[in-house]
Structures are given as C-alpha cells and as structure tokens.
Amino acid sequence: MxxxxxxxxxxxxxxxxxxxxxxxxxxxxxxxxxxxxxxxLEPFADRARIVRCDLRDCAQLDGFCRDIEGALTVVHAASVVGTDLLSELSDEVVEEMLSVNVRAWVKLCRVAVRPMMRARKGCLVAISSVTARRASRGQSVYAGTKAFQEGFVRALAAEVASRGVRVNAVAPGPIDSGSLKGLLAQAPEEVKASLACGRLGLPEDVAEAVHWLCSDAAGFIHGQVLSVDGGFQRGVG
Ligand SMILES: NC(=O)c1ccc[n+]([C@@H]2O[C@H](COP(=O)([O-])OP(=O)(O)OC[C@H]3O[C@@H](n4cnc5c(N)ncnc54)[C@H](OP(=O)(O)O)[C@@H]3O)[C@@H](O)[C@H]2O)c1
Incomplete structure (x- = not known):
C-alpha cells in the first residue's frame, strides 16, 4: 500500500x-x-483501485479493512439514512444505519490507526451531519449514529493526537445529493425554509472542506467537527 x-x-x-x-x-x-x-466509479479506473463492499456485511467489511491497511488518509462518507418516524422505522433500516454509520466507521478506524501511529502521521475523517446537533423529525436513529461519530472523533483524537494522527469530522447541512432526497420528497417546504444562505450546498462544498482538513495546512486541528452547512446550524439568515 x-x-x-x-x-x-x-x-x-x-x-x-x-x-x-x-x-x-x-x-x-x-x-x-x-x-x-x-x-x-468506472471513470476513476485509470487512477484508482475500486472495491465493491457491502459495509453491512461483517465478512466483506473485514476484507475491505485488509484492503485499506497502510493508507494514511481515510474518509468515511458511506452512510444509510432513514427518514421514518421512530415508531414506523423498520428493524432492518435501524440495523443498516448502525452497521454502516457506526460499526463500519469504528472498524475502519481500528484498522487504519495502527499503521498511522507507527508512521506518526495520518488523517481520519467522518462525514457526520448537522442532524447530530440539530433536531429533525424522522431522523432519530440517523442523528444518533452521527452524534456517535462526532463523540468518537473527539475521544479517538485524544488517544492518538500525540502520535501525529488527526481525527476529525465534517458535518454537512442540506447538500444536493443522495441523503437529502428522502427529506426533500417528504418535506420540501421545511428544507427550503432551512436554507439560511438561499441555496442547497453542493457535494463540492463538502469535498473542499475535507480536502483542506486532510492537508498539512490543517495540521493543528484535532478532534473537531467542521460544519459545512451554509449557516444552517447557527440559524444564520
Ligand atoms: N446530502 C446531505 O444533505 C447530507 C447532509 C448531512 C450529512 N450527509 C452525509 O454525507 C455523506 C454522503 O451523503 P450523500 O448525500 O452523498 O449520500 P449518497 O449520495 O446517498 O451516497 C451514499 C453512499 O453510501 C454508500 N452506501 C450506502 N449503503 C452502503 C452499504 N451498505 N455498504 C457500502 N456502501 C454503502 C453508497 O454506495 P452505493 O450507492 O454504491 O450502494 C453511496 O456511495 C453521508 O455520510 C451522509 O450522512 C449528507
């Protein structure tokens, strides 16, 4: 690697x-x-190794963990979002959110962090969500998984910062991509009203923040959650 x-x-x-x-x-x-x-991902085939993995599946996750060993930058953007009220949420969707958003993130960090500590360098980033800190109907379990990611980031950062490993999260607000589709369909007016800066975020807005966070320019940043939300969380607007 x-x-x-x-x-x-x-x-x-x-x-x-x-x-x-x-x-x-x-x-x-x-x-x-x-x-x-x-x-x-085919357009990336000339410059990337592409791996198919269902992160809900423990055996596949183990295989993927072997694939990533030795990499010094790991970003966990995969996620499952359930938008039903808790009383209507199926066990299956709860399990999917817990396995992809929580278990896979923990396992990836456990595997990736050892070579990072040996190298005295490394960067782990979770893509959390404003939902971890701002209440949203129909997102109780999803919000819980994202709050887990943020607490985990802070605590793990405290364990590994002295070894040069940085662990952080980026918390997007409403971004024009897959996770928002369910909410947009269910409550378009609610989403529109929450857009403090007058537009949805773009995936590229989040990507720029992640890229910076993983760069040496962010070398003094440990255990933080960086909101990329157009002011959504702070009620700007
Ligand atoms: N969009 C927003 O407004 C928003 C707001 C706050 C936070 N976020 C966070 O941002 C991140 C990306 O969101 P997005 O909107 O870009 O989502 P998206 O377009 O729906 O992408 C979700 C990704 O997760 C992967 N994934 C889902 N289930 C999986 C599984 N069982 N095994 C492996 N991979 C799985 C999907 O892979 P396949 O499609 O190949 O199965 C896909 O690549 C997520 O962590 C989300 O919580 C998004």
Missing amino acids: DPSTVVVTGASSGIGRAIAERFSRDGRPLLLQGNRNVQA
Whole structure:
C-alpha cells in the first residue's frame, strides 16, 4: 500500500464521489469503495483501485479493512439514512444505519490507526451531519449514529493526537445529493425554509472542506467537527 493513498468510502455517489474527485486532482493514489452503484466509479479506473463492499456485511467489511491497511488518509462518507418516524422505522433500516454509520466507521478506524501511529502521521475523517446537533423529525436513529461519530472523533483524537494522527469530522447541512432526497420528497417546504444562505450546498462544498482538513495546512486541528452547512446550524439568515 502506498501510504499516500486516500481511501474514500461511499465514493460511488454524492459527497463521497466529490471527495474522490477533489483528491484525484492531486494525483494521489485512490482506493474508492462503493456498493450497489460501484459501476459509477468506472471513470476513476485509470487512477484508482475500486472495491465493491457491502459495509453491512461483517465478512466483506473485514476484507475491505485488509484492503485499506497502510493508507494514511481515510474518509468515511458511506452512510444509510432513514427518514421514518421512530415508531414506523423498520428493524432492518435501524440495523443498516448502525452497521454502516457506526460499526463500519469504528472498524475502519481500528484498522487504519495502527499503521498511522507507527508512521506518526495520518488523517481520519467522518462525514457526520448537522442532524447530530440539530433536531429533525424522522431522523432519530440517523442523528444518533452521527452524534456517535462526532463523540468518537473527539475521544479517538485524544488517544492518538500525540502520535501525529488527526481525527476529525465534517458535518454537512442540506447538500444536493443522495441523503437529502428522502427529506426533500417528504418535506420540501421545511428544507427550503432551512436554507439560511438561499441555496442547497453542493457535494463540492463538502469535498473542499475535507480536502483542506486532510492537508498539512490543517495540521493543528484535532478532534473537531467542521460544519459545512451554509449557516444552517447557527440559524444564520
Ligand atoms: N446530502 C446531505 O444533505 C447530507 C447532509 C448531512 C450529512 N450527509 C452525509 O454525507 C455523506 C454522503 O451523503 P450523500 O448525500 O452523498 O449520500 P449518497 O449520495 O446517498 O451516497 C451514499 C453512499 O453510501 C454508500 N452506501 C450506502 N449503503 C452502503 C452499504 N451498505 N455498504 C457500502 N456502501 C454503502 C453508497 O454506495 P452505493 O450507492 O454504491 O450502494 C453511496 O456511495 C453521508 O455520510 C451522509 O450522512 C449528507
């Protein structure tokens, strides 16, 4: 594994894909994961290793963890979002959110962090959500998984900062990509009213923040959650 490799989960669409595109402009090796839409990663085939992995599946996740060992930059953008009220949420969707948003993130960090500590360098980034800190109907479990990611980032950063490893999160607000589709369909007026700066965010807005956070320019930033939300969380507008 070339240590400069950038691993991006959920790279087959939306924000993850924009992150992959942003890093690919640096000419760095990429290891990109997708699942059902992995074929959407074909345009990257000449500059990336592409891995199909269902992160809900423990055996596949173990295999993917072997694939990423030695990479010093890991971004977890893959996610499942359930938009039903808790009383209507199926066990299956709850399980999917817990396995992709929580278990896979923990496992990826456990595997990736050891070589990072040995190298005294490394960067782990979770793509969280404003939902972790701002209440939203129909997102109780999803919000809980994102709050987990943010708490985990802070605590893990405290464990590994002295070894040169940085662990942070980026928390997007309403971004024009897959996760928002359900909410846009269910409550378009609510989403519109929440757009403090008058537009939805773009996946590229988030990708730029992630790219910066993983750069040496952000070398003093540990255990933070960077909101990329057009002012959504602060009630700007
Ligand atoms: N869009 C927003 O407004 C918004 C707001 C706040 C936070 N976020 C966060 O931003 C990140 C990206 O969101 P997005 O809107 O870009 O989502 P998206 O377009 O729906 O992409 C989700 C990604 O997750 C992957 N994924 C889903 N289930 C998977 C599974 N079981 N195994 C492996 N991969 C799986 C998908 O892969 P396949 O399609 O190949 O299966 C896809 O690449 C997520 O962490 C989300 O929580 C988004």
